[in-house]
Amino acid sequence: MYEMDPQMLAAQHHALMQQVAAQQAAAQYAAAQQVAAQQVAVHQVAAYPPGMVSHPPPMASLIGPPEDNGYALTEGSEDELEKPNSHLITLSLRIIMQGKEVGSIIGKGGETVKKFRADSGAKINISDGSTSSERIVTLTGTTDTIHEAFRMIAEKFEEDMSRMPDPNTPRPPVTLRIVMPASQCGPLIGKNGCKIKEVREKTGASIQVAGDLLPNSTERAVTISGTPAAITDCIVQVCFICSSRRQKELLFLTDPEVSRVYYQPIHSLTLR
Numbered sequence: 001m002y003e004m005d006p007q008m009l010a011a012q013h014h015a016l017m018q019q020v021a022a023q024q025a026a027a028q029y030a031a032a033q034q035v036a037a038q039q040v041a042v043h044q045v046a047a048y049p050p051g052m053v054s055h056p057p058p059m060a061s062l063i064g065p066p067e068d069n070g071y072a073l074t075e076g077s078e079d080e081l082e083k084p085n086s087h088l089i090t091l092s093l094r095i096i097m098q099g100k101e102v103g104s105i106i107g108k109g110g111e112t113v114k115k116f117r118a119d120s121g122a123k124i125n126i127s128d129g130s131t132s133s134e135r136i137v138t139l140t141g142t143t144d145t146i147h148e149a150f151r152m153i154a155e156k157f158e159e160d161m162s163r164m165p166d167p168n169t170p171r172p173p174v175t176l177r178i179v180m181p182a183s184q185c186g187p188l189i190g191k192n193g194c195k196i197k198e199v200r201e202k203t204g205a206s207i208q209v210a211g212d213l214l215p216n217s218t219e220r221a222v223t224i225s226g227t228p229a230a231i232t233d234c235i236v237q238v239c240f241i242c243s244s245r246r247q248k249e250l251l252f253l254t255d256p257e258v259s260r261v262y263y264q265p266i267h268s269l270t271l272r
Helices: 006-047 099-106 108-120 143-161 182-189 191-203 228-251
Strands: 090-098 123-126 134-142 174-181 206-209 219-226
Touching (some): 090 099, 090 228, 099 108, 099 123, 099 134, 099 143, 108 123, 108 143, 134 143, 143 174, 143 228, 182 191, 182 206, 191 206, 191 228
Antiparallel strands (some): 090 134, 090 174, 206 219
């Protein structure tokens, strides 16, 4: 009777177990994505009555699955990434704005926002302002288009401030508030604040992460101030750090986005 080599049997068994594990991982990932999609759909129905201008991003994450996002984990430091195809990464970032700021980027007859969309290549959606003094501006696109859209918005705000009546009045820095999942604020801050300190030093921008969650959500506000160039450089760093974190969550099937609750500034108008 022919007997197979024990080492060959062990190798075949190991290969079979790897195949089974890969199939299980794929099934778990698909189930997690389905649950996330269902929860986002339920949230949209509850939070957005008919007639709203826009909805939260259809994806319940900053970036897509690891095989689609152009990033690859490297050996060594867990914070390092290779970016062979960074132009393939799709982001969806949200900014909190006041009515006057929104009016500035919309422009007369919507001409300004149309130009921003055309020149940057990013999708720019603005939430309805009938129930709140705050509105959410959502930018969606590749990393390059998102960075260009941020640059254009920051430059528009700087241009608005240059038209102040008194030229002798010191102008404050341009300030933007973005919304981030609380699960991604930790990696942005880093151990003992080392990562956020590094971002400040690299970009010259001021960046602050709010300690409290935004009302009725699992998100925090991140305030970025500085020149348009510094703000754009800071956004590049923030997107890079968050994409790194998000990829690890997807690779190891630990997906906090399944339970993410989006911040929606509703019922915050002062009634007189």
